[in-house]
Amino acid sequence: MDLRSNATLDAQTIKRFGTVVELGEHTPLTLDSGAVLGPFHVAFQSYGELNADRSNVVLVCHALTGDQHISGKHPVTGVKGWWDMIVGPGKPLDTDRFFVICSNVLGGCMGTAGPNQIDLRTGNLYGPDFPVVTIGDMVRAQAMLLDHLGIEKLFCVIGGSMGGMQVLEWASTYPERLFAAVPIACASRHSAQNIAFHEVGRQAIITDPDWKQGNYLQTSTIPRQGLAVARMMAHITYLSEAALGRKFGRNLQDRFALTYGFEADFQVESYLRHQGQSFVERFDANSYLYITKAMDYFDLAADHNGDLASAFSGTTTRFCLISFTSDWLFPTAESREIVHALNAVAANVSFVEIETDTGHDAFLLDVPEFHAALKGFLNGAAAHHGLNN
Amino acid sequence: MMVSEESPREIRLRGDLQLVADLVEPGTRVLDVGCRDGELLHYLEDYKNVDARGVEIDDTSVRKCVSHGLSVIQGDADTDLSDYPSNAFDCVVLTQTLQTVHSPKTVLEELMRIGDRAIVSFPNFGHWRVRCGLIGGGRMPVTKAFMQPWYETANIHVCTFRDFEDLCRTLDIIVRRRIVANHQGQRRILAAIKPLANLFGEIGIFLLEKK
Numbered sequence: 075m076d077l078r079s080n081a082t083l084d085a086q087t088i089k090r091f092g093t094v095v096e097l098g099e100h101t102p103l104t105l106d107s108g109a110v111l112g113p114f115h116v117a118f119q120s121y122g123e124l125n126a127d128r129s130n131v132v133l134v135c136h137a138l139t140g141d142q143h144i145s146g147k148h149p150v151t152g153v154k155g156w157w158d159m160i161v162g163p164g165k166p167l168d169t170d171r172f173f174v175i176c177s178n179v180l181g182g183c184m185g186t187a188g189p190n191q192i193d194l195r196t197g198n199l200y201g202p203d204f205p206v207v208t209i210g211d212m213v214r215a216q217a218m219l220l221d222h223l224g225i226e227k228l229f230c231v232i233g234g235s236m237g238g239m240q241v242l243e244w245a246s247t248y249p250e251r252l253f254a255a256v257p258i259a260c261a262s263r264h265s266a267q268n269i270a271f272h273e274v275g276r277q278a279i280i281t282d283p284d285w286k287q288g289n290y291l292q293t294s295t296i297p298r299q300g301l302a303v304a305r306m307m308a309h310i311t312y313l314s315e316a317a318l319g320r321k322f323g324r325n326l327q328d329r330f331a332l333t334y335g336f337e338a339d340f341q342v343e344s345y346l347r348h349q350g351q352s353f354v355e356r357f358d359a360n361s362y363l364y365i366t367k368a369m370d371y372f373d374l375a376a377d378h379n380g381d382l383a384s385a386f387s388g389t390t391t392r393f394c395l396i397s398f399t400s401d402w403l404f405p406t407a408e409s410r411e412i413v414h415a416l417n418a419v420a421a422n423v424s425f426v427e428i429e430t431d432t433g434h435d436a437f438l439l440d441v442p443e444f445h446a447a448l449k450g451f452l453n454g455a456a457a458h459h460g461l462n463n
Numbered sequence: 464m465m466v467s468e469e470s471p472r473e474i475r476l477r478g479d480l481q482l483v484a485d486l487v488e489p490g491t492r493v494l495d496v497g498c499r500d501g502e503l504l505h506y507l508e509d510y511k512n513v514d515a516r517g518v519e520i521d522d523t524s525v526r527k528c529v530s531h532g533l534s535v536i537q538g539d540a541d542t543d544l545s546d547y548p549s550n551a552f553d554c555v556v557l558t559q560t561l562q563t564v565h566s567p568k569t570v571l572e573e574l575m576r577i578g579d580r581a582i583v584s585f586p587n588f589g590h591w592r593v594r595c596g597l598i599g600g601g602r603m604p605v606t607k608a609f610m611q612p613w614y615e616t617a618n619i620h621v622c623t624f625r626d627f628e629d630l631c632r633t634l635d636i637i638v639r640r641r642i643v644a645n646h647q648g649q650r651r652i653l654a655a656i657k658p659l660a661n662l663f664g665e666i667g668i669f670l671l672e673k674k
Contacts, residue, residue: 413536413538414543418546418548420547420552422514423516424535424536425525425535425538426522426525427522447529449530451532454531
């Protein structure tokens with residue numbers, strides 16, 4: 075099967091989005107909100123080769139501002155994909171062995187249906203008319219993609235942060251379709267504090283005059299300041315006090331003395347401004363609103379009468395949960411809560427907390443103990459799954 | 464090296480672990496509470512086709528286990544066993560851990576609730592060297608089975624074989640088998656004589672069942 079057939083797309087789109095498929099034409103996707111989506115596009119990338127019995131498929135779920143380009147050079151930013159350290163030949167997610175798929179989430183801005191995409195029914199930009207989506211909707215869209223590709227079962231579903239939420243949703247909704255699940259640095263529900271941070275980000279975008287009730291693309295403007303501020307604030311939550319101190323301390327930026335003004339005196343200010351500005355170049359403001367909302371709505375226990383364990387009852391999936399000591403956005407206690415729920419249904423579960431001072435972003439960084447644990451788990455699971463080296 | 468009563472194997476486990484492993488039925492579901500670096504789990508998976516899981520309190524050991532592909536969680540025997548449903552495992556193993564937990568009675572009750580059977584091993588505080596150390600020297604004994612001095616040891620609830628068997632009786636637990644060995648997991652002639660076990664056994668391995 076050639077997954078890379080993109081008959082109707084031009085070369086530039088293929089380069090930017092990878093493979094794009096049209097789904098839900100005959101059986102549309104009914105969203106949690108009640109809205110109906112279809113037909114709609116899903117864009118994805120794949121790495122490695124699908125084996126003969128299709129038993130080596132790994133679905134990678136990306137985080138809030140990630141996308142399907144996990145490995146190799148990113149077509150928009152030109153830098154390495156967000157999980158280049160994890161995915162590739164000989165790496166923990168070994169593409170000599172596994173067939174790795176990653177699709178842009180519903181509501182995203184890299185080719186899958188979202189506010190900056192065209193509504194295939196009307197030919198118009200979705201903009202703010204795009205329906206609000208949930209983590210559950212994202213996962214159901216991924217399942218439709220796999221159906222389309224003729225992939226019934228996954229060897230593993232893996233992801234960090236919002237990607238981890240999708241992994242939990244997968245394990246709960248489609249337990250029979252996955253052999254192993256690796257939710258990293260995540261939680262079974264978004265905490266009040268995390269919702270609060272997201273709301274500040276959203277308000278920064280919405281109150282930017284260039285947002286124009288979400289209809290900014292028609293006038294070729296973007297709410298640059300709002301989106302940049304949202305990113306700056308969010309970026310702080312991905313790091314840690316120790317990491318910021320180690321990286322920047324109170325060092326001054328390109329100067330030897332304080333300016334007694336509101337320029338970026340400190341390196342940390344300059345760094346955040348840069349993060350904000352570069353983010354605007356690659357991410358859509360409306361997408362940011364939709365995806366943060368999807369994370370805020372996530373509460374797996376609430377979907378099961380308040381009992382998280384019953385979300386996993388009868389599961390035969392092998393789980394590996396990984397958290398990081400300095401992650402205060404998704405602290406270890408929240409992973410442990412998931413472990414307790416999995417123990418309550420006697421699930422096969424591994425759980426490690428990795429010591430690092432790099433904060434939530436640790437799952438994207440070079441943290442050798444994390445990579446070793448991941449590789450060990452995947453190798454063990456692969457052996458149990460009958461996948462040879 | 465101890466000679467196994469069962470078929471000879473290439474790999475032997477260290478100390479009392481081999482005696483424990485020999486008590487585990489092949490093809491069963493086993494939870495090893497306090498699994499350390501996962502030596503027993505590895506053996507059970509490789510040689511006994513066991514669905515083996517572990518709980519370990521020490522982070523470094525947990526990372527080592529998971530990096531070797533074992534299903535192990537970081538957790539505390541004192542607090543985390545209550546999560547598990549009743550009769551979830553065929554057998555729950557607790558090697559050299561009972562004496563380090565805060566509430567051995569509760570842990571023992573939990574083992575019997577979670578598993579159909581339990582295998583518990585611990586060092587015997589009734590061994591003659593321990594008795595001599597305390598009576599003769601007037602100091603907390605340091606022996607091959609109790610290696611650390613009192614101010615460094617993790618052992619906070621030491622007991623003798625008799626103490627343990629009394630507790631089992633109180634909790635309506637049947638001691639199906641008792642294997643007595645020295646600190647290297649070797650069986651000794653004197654300790655095999657039932658009335659002398661509490662005096663000459665350094666380590667006891669108990670196979671427990673519900674009444």
